[in-house]
Amino acid sequence: MKIECRVCPHRCKLEEGQVGFCRGRICKGGKVVSENYGKVTAMALDPIEKKPLYHYYPGSKILSVGSYGCNLRCPFCQNNEISMSKNSEVSYSQISCQSLVEKACDLIGRGNIGIAYTYNEPLIGFEFVKDCGELAKKRGLKNVVVTAGYICEEPLRELIPLIDAFNIDLKSFSDDFYKMVKGNLDTVKNTIKIAAKSCHVEITTLIVPGENDRVEEIKELSKWISDIRPDIPLHITRFFPRWKMRDKDATPIETVYHLAEIARQNLKYVYVGNC
Template structure:
């Protein structure tokens, strides 16, 4: 999204893409910082193979700078994040297949922002597809359509963070609302998509903003699931207060006027 212009040896804002020998490469390719077998509902995906599990995998780096990031210990770090293991796409796909007997249906690329290393998603998801398993991406949607199209043919489901519905809010996070909206529209045409909005007190918690968000999402499909989730203090907002539970329920109720499937989270 940022289209960083990098000189030799420089690393982009995402902390993962870098210029090596005059070529922009994926510096975190295969470097895994987190690996866990999770319920699919934890992604969160409520209407995609409910009751199953998925092998969740993360690396390091992110192209946004959210002050409330829950995974800042990996997403806000770069290649200095040494506590990782290297897994080739073949090795990761093999691990996923081995966990089939425990209810695993595939791989979810999550925890940090996976789309900054789209090459690793593409290479792994192709093998996962050949093994007749599923690939899921949990993303902030802040990448170009060109990047999305490179992985979309191999992806079965996405949960996309629609963090708010004003350009001002996205600017604070280092992103762009229109980029995310276009990403969602393109992805929803090709795979199963669910949305998540984290409600941060005083930032994106107005009923009017939620109505606009839900009305726009319903224009894509009324059946597009939306997860309205509760904020807890973290990272640079550790001194904040958790979102009032009734606020989450109230905003979910506003969204439900336009969308058929609205869920609350972290309540």
């Protein structure tokens, strides 16, 4: 019998032992669970601005952790070594939620304010984020999620009370673009709208030449964000050739700055990145 995963809109139907499209969830014991639970491929005490979050405890640091897997397939993935890998293809260390939270508490003296779930797509590891988030909250730590926002509404709403801040990728304002990366725009828009009601939210758009760099698209994207709240920060960042797009040139710096100026017609806070 196949069991349906309900974390993201792919709704993978998995047989016992089968891993989902995201490479991080598995059918085990008659239910779909996080296969990458507690398996950490990267951990660092980062400046909060690196998430990027510019308007959330600026100048502080946050313990950032990531695993492997992703439920999108961006050919330009900047973290493909872990995001596009599965269990057997990466090196990881196993950590419990209790140990991670203790480590975060130990780093408070170095400016740490909490835990950021990042690097790969953290929400495919929904259970780990939830369990760690609950423990972190009890210890007075902040929970930050850096995500592509491709998650179903029910699990998102379950996590929202635990999360203090999100950086959400709004990769494009085009349905065709999202089809290319095996997602859909409406889901991500819904994630942003729900998160913005309860949490601090900042948004990142990576500008890929010839894919999402049209002025009209950035006008539409920034206007849509401003209709939620014009003070939501938008980070417009520069693409560099990676993974399956190594043949494409890096985004011209002048393009990034120009699109940022366009976005500022609708938004109070627009920043450029990777320039």
